Amino acid sequence: MNSLLPWAFLFTLPGLLLTACGVGRAGLASLLGPIAVFFAGALWLAGDHAPLLVHVADWLPMLGDAAFSLRLDSLSAVMLAVIGAVASCVYVYSLAYMHDDPGQRRFFALLDFFVATMCLLVLAGNLVVLILGWAGVGLASFLLISFWRDKEGTLGAGMQALAANAIGDAALLLAVVLLPWGAGDLTTLHSASLAAVPGGVTTVAAMLVVAAAAKSAQGPLYFWLPSAMAGPTPVSALIHAATMVAAGVYLLCRTHLVLAQAPEVLTVVAWLGVVTALVAAIASLQQTNYKKGLAYSTLSQLGYMFAAVGFGAPFAAFFHLFTHASFKALLFLVAGIVIHATDGEEELGKLGGLRQQLAGPAWLSLVGSLALIGLPVLTAGAFSKDLVLEAGLHQAPMLGYLLLGGVVLTGLYTGRLWFAVFGRTDSHLHAHAPGALLLGPVALLAVGAVVLGWLGNPLGEVLTPALGKAPEVHAWSSLGAIAGGLGVAGFLLAGAWVRAKGSGAALPSFAGSWVDGARDVSAGFARLVASVHDGRVVTCIVFSMLGAGVVTLVTILRS
């Protein structure tokens, strides 16, 4: 039985086939997949904690170590449990959310595909298999963002996600290509290979960071995540808040031994994380769209995780990933309920005053918001954020203080979103009440957002073989109290701001993206190529003959 667990990525495929072939109510058959994935993780954690390895040797011949290798250890088991749990909640939620959609079978089939590739990603035992999962989740994300083809802009948003993912894929691909033995165990890579790469371990570490930054939308590669909100909200909750975007952090945790050999890269990661955390928090304050506000908040929290990796505290990063998955999925699912209840209204300026009509979701959202801010003792977010800040103040005090200041911003944007949607009373929106299928999973996640923090110490113990000795997780510390106080102050301040300015209260936006420039440049090149292919026979002949002549001349002159 245990030997089957590393193949957990196949568990959703039966559901995929059944759903695609039209068996039963759409999505019901798929539901078994994520539950099985959750139990695969849980079963391993309940067992004797010996890593399970699968090794199909010589799977891709011509590469040094080209085995198909899977590895189920503590890190992947915890990830499996997280993926399984969040995915199960999202599946149940989607049964109600997507019920009237004509494409719901396709929706669940794509979700199944996503869960399969995500599991493959975390179960990968070497870089080659990792890339399979890595590019697979990118593809699934693209297809799900572009799911509603009748909605304006979904294809463009999906293409943006695909483009950002392509950057990450290319980086990983190069990392594998440059390593002479191709792969090797994912945790340490291959020390002899690392030395043989031009630029040494720094190059490989840099590639890994670029890949992780693309997947987790860090730094200049942030652009796709806000656009990705064009997809259905359950997708945003599962893929673009809880699991896939965290894959970058997972990769950095997984390879932290490699990164530790390249301290300059770690410094870059720390800066990247801190800058993203702060800038994204400010950007969230500029959004007028509910889901985009949440998306920037995700970016900001991922920044905290990156910073923690940069501080050399992978456990803090991973623990924050763990708790963040619960409360950010919760916040997105509540956003979905609001959007569903108001027939697709996402603009903050038009929402508002829904506390009476959507009392349950409002309270659940409050729990999630407080967890995001990090209210000490009561919420899970406080436990993990505390660790990140502690590591920061210890390793790089300046960055640590910046992050501590960032908590005020967290409070501000969280409060703005919550008060804008639920806080005012002068709105005349009519919202219909959500059913049990929508509320149940959200409530379950809310429980997680409260209690998961107490799992910190056992988690640290389990993860010691994978992430090194974990620091002790405190329920209460003076640092935590300061951070919590700052956050709550920001939350209340935002309440006053929204009360004064109305739901649409937002900072003026100044952002123009470098992506537009890049798109224009590539379109220019495309036009250039197209202008050579103008369809005249003469052009063909001239271009071919001159081209051949130039090739010959250059070669002869250089030889």
Added chain:
Amino acid sequence: MIASAPSIVSSPEILVLGTSALLFTIGTIGLLMRRSPIALLMSIEILLNAGNLLIVLGARVRNMIDGNSAALLVLVLGAAEAVIGLALALAWFRPRPSADIDSQGEVQG
């Protein structure tokens, strides 16, 4: 360079080589400058003959047994090409007012 090695420059081979290079250049210029499909086919024939001349030269200078038959073979290939090329040109230009390859085509790329 070994002193006893035969030099191309001092031998009559250079004449043939030069002629062949000249033919190749003429063919190329023809392809680049002319706009009539028939002229195109003629230029291609010149290019073929430039190559063929080299093969004959090689056959003679290097005592290749299969050299002359190779030259014949290339002639046959040239003929086959001409047949197909003329047929295609005829079929394509028949419904058009003038046989000019510089006209805007319909197949972009």
Added chain:
Amino acid sequence: MSWFLELERSLQATAILGVLATLVLVGAAKWSASATTLLGLVATVLAAVPAVCMPTSATFPLLVLLAATLLCVLLVRGDELADARHRAETVALILFGSAGACVLVTADNLLSLLIGFESMSLSVAVLSGIGRGPRALEAAFRFFVLGAIAASMMIYGIGLHAYATGSFQIGATVVTGEGLSTLHTIGHLLLLLGIAFELAIVPLQFGALGVCQAGPIGGVAFAMTVSKVGAAFALQRLVGGDRLLQDVLVALAVTTIVWGTFGALAQRTLRGLLANSAVAQGGFVALAVACGASAHSTTCFYLAVYVAAAALVLAAISGDRDDMELTAIRTRPFGVMRRLALVVGLMSLAGLPPTPGFLAKFLVLARSWETAGVTWTVVAALGGVFGALYYMRPVPDLLAGGASITNASRPTMGVRLAIALAVVVTTVCAVAPHLAMRLAA
């Protein structure tokens, strides 16, 4: 019979294809369409027999080639031709052309190479020329002119080679003499450029580009698959371990990848996309070829995967006469089978997991950095990965439209067979690449 058994495997295949192609041509007027197709299939299978019975290093390339031929024959449709009766000619031309390709796969003699090349390129020109409409003719004429230029470059190259070495064998050594090695190098460069025409390498990409956009599906399939397979192995032997030629080919290959990627970005139609992708894929093939004989099995694997992917895409769009706008793809009367085939084919061309296209691209890049160096490999990797973007544009539409189409036209038997064959190859290469690679090695 004994003379036949003494021939090389590829020449046996060539002979069988040639004889049966003649038979198809002679009987063309009398037989029904399905009879000619059947005879074409029988010819292809028969041609594979000697290679399979006595395996040599050329067996796998020959099998890929003949599988590609089989797919081309299956995809021939009467209604795309200027006259439906030309169907038999199409089959015969495909067989003739792939007889030429068989020669290219193994020949060491430059003259054999030339004959193989000519029979391939003339076949493509005529295959496109008997297509319906003036666009097909225009593409055919263009392909012919450029093919003839490529052939004359080859002949000039052969002449230089013969003069410098006194032999028509590829590996012959240069006779001692002043300047002869330079002439020899120029000769080989011209040969390389000539053969690269069939791979659609920049700057000789126009021929294949036109045919892929305007030709009938059978001809397109031939130009995209069979001629690429033939040219790839011919180039592999020509380049050998020659450092200079390897460098030139790497530079051309990477340029081609980038060129094809940007070319595809500007396209609005599916055919345009495919044509430009044929260019970019040719670049990847050339990159694998440039790595020399040590990357032989990588080249084989890449080509096998590519042939299957191209066949899936072409089978899916066969019978759709108009040049399909990418934005209108949802409204096309495609059934679920053809939609899925198109999705899988496009994904494999894009090189996205879980399709084998990903493994193939990955292997090529992994091999290439030793030969091509880091810079070229980085550019190729970026080109390849971003190339994925343009193939994926129609995919959400294809998936979304599946359920709503009611008047889906049923694919013909040949299309269904082609899809089945391509799916089998794709699946094997995805799940167990080591089996395919071992077969190749």
